[in-house]
Amino acid sequence: xxxxxxxxxxxxxxxxxxxxxxxxxxxxxxxxxxxxxxxxxxxxxxxxxxxxxxxxxxxxxxxxxxxxxxxxxxxxxxxxxxxxxxxxxxxxxxxxxxxxxxxxxxxxxxxxxxxxxxxxxxxxxxxxxxxxxxxxxxxxxxxxxxxxxxxxxxxxxxxxxxxxxxx
Amino acid sequence: xxxxxxxxxxxxxxxxxxxxxxxxxxxxxxxxxxxxxxxxxxxxxxxxxxxxxxxxxxxxxxxxxxxxxxxxxxxxxxxxxxxxxxxxxxxxxxxxxxxxxxxxxxxxxxxxxxxxxxxxxxxxxxxxxxxxxxxxxxxxxxxxxxxxxxxxxxxxxxxxxxxxxxxxxxxxxxxxxxxxxxxxxxxxxxxxxxxxxxxxxxxxxxxxxxxxxxxxxxxxxxxxxxxxxxxxxxxxxxxxxxxxxxxxxxxxxxxxxxxxxxxxxxxxxxxxxxxxxxxxxxxxxxxxxxxxxxxxxxxxxxxxxxxxxxxxxxxxxxxxxxxxxxxxxxxxxxxxxxxxxxxxxxxxxxxxxxxxxxxxxxxxxxxxxxxxxxxx
Numbered sequence: 437x438x439x440x441x442x443x444x445x446x447x448x449x450x451x452x453x454x455x456x457x458x459x460x461x462x463x464x465x466x467x468x469x470x471x472x473x474x475x476x477x478x479x480x481x482x483x484x485x486x487x488x489x490x491x492x493x494x495x496x497x498x499x500x501x502x503x504x505x506x507x508x509x510x511x512x513x514x515x516x517x518x519x520x521x522x523x524x525x526x527x528x529x530x531x532x533x534x535x536x537x538x539x540x541x542x543x544x545x546x547x548x549x550x551x552x553x554x555x556x557x558x559x560x561x562x563x564x565x566x567x568x569x570x571x572x573x574x575x576x577x578x579x580x581x582x583x584x585x586x587x588x589x590x591x592x593x594x595x596x597x598x599x600x601x602x603x
Numbered sequence: 604x605x606x607x608x609x610x611x612x613x614x615x616x617x618x619x620x621x622x623x624x625x626x627x628x629x630x631x632x633x634x635x636x637x638x639x640x641x642x643x644x645x646x647x648x649x650x651x652x653x654x655x656x657x658x659x660x661x662x663x664x665x666x667x668x669x670x671x672x673x674x675x676x677x678x679x680x681x682x683x684x685x686x687x688x689x690x691x692x693x694x695x696x697x698x699x700x701x702x703x704x705x706x707x708x709x710x711x712x713x714x715x716x717x718x719x720x721x722x723x724x725x726x727x728x729x730x731x732x733x734x735x736x737x738x739x740x741x742x743x744x745x746x747x748x749x750x751x752x753x754x755x756x757x758x759x760x761x762x763x764x765x766x767x768x769x770x771x772x773x774x775x776x777x778x779x780x781x782x783x784x785x786x787x788x789x790x791x792x793x794x795x796x797x798x799x800x801x802x803x804x805x806x807x808x809x810x811x812x813x814x815x816x817x818x819x820x821x822x823x824x825x826x827x828x829x830x831x832x833x834x835x836x837x838x839x840x841x842x843x844x845x846x847x848x849x850x851x852x853x854x855x856x857x858x859x860x861x862x863x864x865x866x867x868x869x870x871x872x873x874x875x876x877x878x879x880x881x882x883x884x885x886x887x888x889x890x891x892x893x894x895x896x897x898x899x900x901x902x903x904x905x906x907x908x909x910x911x912x913x914x915x916x917x918x919x920x921x922x923x924x925x926x927x928x929x930x931x932x933x934x935x936x937x938x939x940x941x942x943x944x945x946x947x948x949x950x951x952x953x954x955x956x957x958x959x960x961x962x963x964x965x966x967x968x969x970x971x972x973x974x975x976x977x978x979x
Contacts, residue, residue, distance in 0.1 A: 486757045551766040
């Protein structure tokens with residue numbers, strides 16, 4: 437007799453446990469506002485990334501097309517896998533003295549591991565993190581970027597943070 | 604661990620054994636792990652794990668890198684406990700340099716480690732349900748994990764591979780919203796965690812799949828070095844946070860979740876219980892984060908004095924130990940990681956014997972393996 441009772445008890449308990457689970461899914465079926473799924477490609481216009489989001493390394497330029505990179509090469513040394521190459525050139529400035537300045541700040545996005553050491557260690561706050569995250573391209577050479585814009589020059593002013601330039 | 608004989612016997616099959624490979628591309632091994640199974644009917648006679656498919660030589664690479672640059676490689680071992688891996692290297696370097704890190708750093712590191720543990724256990728929970736055929740759990744677990752990842756993203760800009768710590772402290776300070784967001788999350792998750800029990804824990808099909816599967820005795824857990832929730836499911840008290848407190852774990856009160864059954868069900872219960880404990884730990888610390896610097900004063904080039912340094916931390920999967928041999932240069936002479944998953948996985952060759960193949964999936968899921976951590 438006990439066997440039969442247990443048999444039906446098991447069935448009842450099994451069905452009851454399934455109903456418990458269905459209650460959770462059923463609740464969200466009738467409360468669609470609580471569903472948090474984001475419709476990604478459609479909501480692209482409204483999508484705001486967090487301020488500190490590590491999308492890619494950028495070099496902020498101000499309105500006069502000036503940046504803060506002195507070409508010291510500390511970011512290049514601190515990069516664990518060589519994603520940064522600094523090319524400098526020697527020019528003669530207005531006072532007739534030789535001056536070393538940055539020619540190209542080459543950033544290989546394809547090799548970057550986003551560890552953040554270049555941005556952290558930059559002594560003149562020339563680098564910052566950009567929020568761009570859609571990096572897919574058809575040609576991998578497009579992932580090698582020159583961070584200083586053409587025709588840009590070094591900003592010679594008392595220190596302010598790179599974030600201020602960006603803003 | 605694959606011996607010469609086992610490789611030779613592959614596909615030949617002694618005593619009518621049927622030899623089959625589970626993996627390297629199998630959804631339930633959660634990565635590129637190959638289990639060589641010898642079957643008799645549906646019963647597993649022998650399990651021989653083959654590892655190395657995703658070996659990247661992190662230990663060797665680290666010998667060429669200065670200490671701050673090693674941190675980002677440790678992210679890529681156990682990517683679901685990235686912050687704890689970072690912490691292990693940082694703590695080892697700090698103890699070698701005898702640097703006292705600010706209290707704020709200790710508190711933040713502890714909170715972040717527990718948040719990471721929660722996120723990891725949530726992902727384990729949903730993947731475990733999915734392994735056993737309950738696909739619904741996957742979406743519920745990821746829904747809550749997303750909240751933690753948002754907190755991480757706001758504070759340090761990345762969701763999975765953080766590299767947020769440096770020897771001496773943090774890379775930059777936590778976001779001003781951090782405390783508010785964590786408190787919001789805890790309030791939210793305290794309501795949502797009972798849903799996990801309703802959905803999966805009480806489910807009779809799930810219980811029948813996991814109860815009594817993969818019995819691991821306490822002796823075996825100790826001799827195989829199974830740590831973390833998998834070891835605690837067998838009654839092996841191995842919580843480093845409790846027995847060798849680091850960071851701010853000596854300031855908080857929590858219970859070490861122990862179950863003595865040693866089966867898959869016990870390991871499941873330990874992990875769910877640990878989620879409650881993690882929330883309890885964060886609640887004790889979140890209001891008391893002291894003001895102060897986010898890093899100790901460090902030299903630009905970190906050189907560890909010659910010697911050997913050892914540090915253990917508790918990751919979401921068990922005990923991670925870092926062993927650094929330094930010869931006084933800015934790079935380590937040798938660095939070794941004792942990763943939890945390596946030992947946890949090889950116990951499958953012991954407790955997988957006698958299971959059915961479908962049970963092996965449940966067993967593998969309950970050990971919560973992360974394959975890059977095995978191969979590193």
